[in-house]
Amino acid sequence: METEIRFTHKDLVEQCKTGKTNSQYELYALYVDAMYNVGLRFLGNKEDAEDIVQDSFVDAFKNLGGFKYESSFGAWLKRIVINKSINHLKAKRIPVVPLETQEYHLTEETIVETEAIDIGNVKLGIAKLPEGYKQIINLYLIEGYDHAEIAEILGIATSTSKSQYHRAKKKLLEIISEL
Structure with a gap:
């Protein structure tokens, strides 16, 4: 009988910090749909949302060493997606009216x-x-x-x-x- 090992989100983050790609994939699978929905709400465009989410995961995994658990990984990643979405809209010069x-x-x-x-x-x-x-x-x-x-x-x-x-x-x- 095969025993399935379950990891907490913190365990997955810690394993990602050591470069384990399987853990990165699991963390990605846990959050990709939610982050896509956040990006889509901001950008209103599926392709832009997909790009922003991919860029956000790349940045998150690159900067995981700086993640200090001051919030959940999901909240930290969501902030990255939101900031990237807003920067994307700013780059397209869609202003907020003062x-x-x-x-x-x-x-x-x-x-x-x-x-x-x-x-x-x-x-x-x-x-x-x-x-x-x-x-x-x-x-x-x-x-x-x-x-x-x-x-x-x-x-x-x-x-x-x-x-x-x-x-x-x-x-x-x-x-x-x-x-």
Whole structure:
């Protein structure tokens, strides 16, 4: 009877640090789908998402020696994917609109009736948002970053992150109501 040996994620990371390619493959298999979904949410393009995920894994494995377990491996890798996705969008020159160029008051709130909103419509709505809005919605609602973290990731002011989020949310609700 063959005994199957199971490794924890930490065990796999430690084995990867020693250069064991089988462990790298196992770690890759555990995270590739989730990281692809993160990249796809940001980039909206399957090919770009695949490229970003591959580059992210390469960078992660190259820099594994610096991984200190201050977070889970998955959270660390997700941050790499998000940063690479944002840098890819910046390279394509898709800007986040600064607060100063908009007339928007944070006291204005959109009131939404308490109807159930179809998750499929939400996904379609997010896909139709302008890229800057899509980034903020993905980072805040989907990935769970707070506005200070978003500001740091995107290189913008916290107030800009907040105002962009409010505008993005308002635009998303408009799009959803038209679906």
